[in-house]
Amino acid sequence: MEAAAGTLISGLVLGGMYVLVAMGLTLQYGVARIMNLAYGEFVVAAAFAALWLFSAVGLNPLLGLLLVMPAAFLVNLLVYGILLAPLVRRAGSPAALESDSILATFGLLFVVQGVMLAAFGGAYQSYPYLSVPVTLPGATVTANRLVALAFAAVIGGGVWLWLAHTRTGTAVRAVAVNPLAAQLVAIDVKRVAALAFGAGGALVAAGGVLVSMFLTFNAAMGVVFTMKALVVVIMGGVGNLMGCLVAGLLLGLVETAVATWVDPGLTLAATYAMFLAVLVARPAGLFGRAAR
Amino acid sequence: MRIGYAVSKTGPNAGGASITTIPNYELWVKEVNAAGGLRLGDRRVPIQVTEYDDRSLSEDCVRAVERLINQDRVDFVLSPWGTALNLAVAPIFNRAGYPQLAATAVTDRAPELGRRWTNSFWMLGTGQGAGAGLAEVLGPLKQAGRIGDTVALISVSDGFGIELANGMRPALQRAGFRLTYDRAYPVGTQDMAPILAEAARGNPDVFVACSYSPDTLAITEQARVSGFNPKVFYTGVGTAFPLFKQRFGANAEGVMGVSGVDASSPRFQDYLRRHQASAGREPDRWASAITFASLEMLQQAIERVGRIDRAAVTRELQTGSFETVIGAVKLQNNLLTDLWQVGQWQDGEFYGLVPTNKAGARQAMLPKPAWRAA
Numbered sequence: 001m002e003a004a005a006g007t008l009i010s011g012l013v014l015g016g017m018y019v020l021v022a023m024g025l026t027l028q029y030g031v032a033r034i035m036n037l038a039y040g041e042f043v044v045a046a047a048f049a050a051l052w053l054f055s056a057v058g059l060n061p062l063l064g065l066l067l068v069m070p071a072a073f074l075v076n077l078l079v080y081g082i083l084l085a086p087l088v089r090r091a092g093s094p095a096a097l098e099s100d101s102i103l104a105t106f107g108l109l110f111v112v113q114g115v116m117l118a119a120f121g122g123a124y125q126s127y128p129y130l131s132v133p134v135t136l137p138g139a140t141v142t143a144n145r146l147v148a149l150a151f152a153a154v155i156g157g158g159v160w161l162w163l164a165h166t167r168t169g170t171a172v173r174a175v176a177v178n179p180l181a182a183q184l185v186a187i188d189v190k191r192v193a194a195l196a197f198g199a200g201g202a203l204v205a206a207g208g209v210l211v212s213m214f215l216t217f218n219a220a221m222g223v224v225f226t227m228k229a230l231v232v233v234i235m236g237g238v239g240n241l242m243g244c245l246v247a248g249l250l251l252g253l254v255e256t257a258v259a260t261w262v263d264p265g266l267t268l269a270a271t272y273a274m275f276l277a278v279l280v281a282r283p284a285g286l287f288g289r290a291a292r
Numbered sequence: 293m294r295i296g297y298a299v300s301k302t303g304p305n306a307g308g309a310s311i312t313t314i315p316n317y318e319l320w321v322k323e324v325n326a327a328g329g330l331r332l333g334d335r336r337v338p339i340q341v342t343e344y345d346d347r348s349l350s351e352d353c354v355r356a357v358e359r360l361i362n363q364d365r366v367d368f369v370l371s372p373w374g375t376a377l378n379l380a381v382a383p384i385f386n387r388a389g390y391p392q393l394a395a396t397a398v399t400d401r402a403p404e405l406g407r408r409w410t411n412s413f414w415m416l417g418t419g420q421g422a423g424a425g426l427a428e429v430l431g432p433l434k435q436a437g438r439i440g441d442t443v444a445l446i447s448v449s450d451g452f453g454i455e456l457a458n459g460m461r462p463a464l465q466r467a468g469f470r471l472t473y474d475r476a477y478p479v480g481t482q483d484m485a486p487i488l489a490e491a492a493r494g495n496p497d498v499f500v501a502c503s504y505s506p507d508t509l510a511i512t513e514q515a516r517v518s519g520f521n522p523k524v525f526y527t528g529v530g531t532a533f534p535l536f537k538q539r540f541g542a543n544a545e546g547v548m549g550v551s552g553v554d555a556s557s558p559r560f561q562d563y564l565r566r567h568q569a570s571a572g573r574e575p576d577r578w579a580s581a582i583t584f585a586s587l588e589m590l591q592q593a594i595e596r597v598g599r600i601d602r603a604a605v606t607r608e609l610q611t612g613s614f615e616t617v618i619g620a621v622k623l624q625n626n627l628l629t630d631l632w633q634v635g636q637w638q639d640g641e642f643y644g645l646v647p648t649n650k651a652g653a654r655q656a657m658l659p660k661p662a663w664r665a666a
Contacts, residue, residue: 122306
């Protein structure tokens, strides 16, 4: 019983981290329609920003969020305005935009990675913050993981409120569902898409800052985050925040359960087996609406 | 004198290469050129460096080494970082007759490779050696009744993790230990809590993780947090990194891992200072000093030959004795055999424990002290 509780808690904590890292992509890919391959690089860049604020300025990462998130919002807005908006303008179809944005952000990946390598070198980084044990029934978890989970919940809840209960949020959802129809009801799709991309960037940064408290990272690790975020977002249904939440937590729970009761060597296999099963049963993802 | 190398500045190997390989290559070139260059006969020839990023891909590394040899026509090529890349480029070094000093490759096939490619030198030992080393530390302690016979072993299912685990299992079993838990986990596992909870369940006296750097930090952190404190706590790659000490401070005390150094040696201390001054950070306590020693050997071999004659330099490396930061080195059948197999953090330094008859060897500290609050 206690072991089951421990597995549940560890799984939720891990799943919360996946949700945190994937939330930004669901906005960038689902709403702004940009398949951002440099996504993981932005996670790592935010982690480096947190490390730098922590070690050079002495600012704790949670306060660091207040600086890093707005900065990331602006940077992503710029990236969208300069690099991606021209692609959006000339794209004839969503498929064309998807392949163009994949190519452009693939290039961006190397630029961001190169800047990080030049600034911080390729070595592994890790710093201790809030790494005190918290004993829960069946499991002992570090406070920083719990704090990250709590922030994931708060940020996720905030984004959900924004999407569901504000005028801008409604516009964002409208664009996610159907960009062409959204124009018919006087939504400025370009502005909304830029906003969603920027907001997605701010969420990415939040994820990066929070995971930097407990993960060891280096400049070359971005792709790990991109892959995990992609699995979560596609499994949950592109552009659906609730889907992202459910898929992320499910992934965390399954991985932990498999590691505990079956074999830790099979966690990756379990992840992708589940991913496949979901896609076979519901090609648009758990919460996605099938395209007509 | 033109010297070239391909090394992983980006990609998954960058973490290791930027700690172990790049700073030592840079330090060596800086020091040699500050002295006026390599001594060829009665003149000094400065080193010109050609460097490529192999992006952690063996195809890129192979291409870069071929280019260095055929197109850039460098006089000597330094080896890339890591076992896989050194294996990938070994045939090219061999065909072109360039000596290859593989200071960051651990492979059980090293003895066979040294025979097959007589220009290749394998300097970081084998998984078998590291496994036998740990058994050599733990066997007598078990006989003296200071530890029980239970071992929990976890390993990353990738190159070095598999090889180290394969070296550990038979050695520990021969020494009379029993594996209560033996599981592998995939590369990039980000949460060690469930694995560690299972490993701790049998309350083993010995815990061995054949892990990679990020895992080593995560495992140690999770063990500390969950209060899992076996009498022997051994982790893989990364244990000997300065990052480990920086991250865990006093909690590093008593943790064992592959390799080690003789920190009491003035030569090592001097190297530590020079490395710190050049790179702005400390070297790791595993392959860093060995990498630097491999360069000192190359330099001494070239200077003894007195001209750019790669066949003669290779012969000198096979048979000569060299004075290096890790002491006097003489290779046996193209292998560095006199190296630390097991180390342990003691008083803030990662001392070598085995071979016990090697100068500077320390006694194992047992049991590992309790974790403190960070």
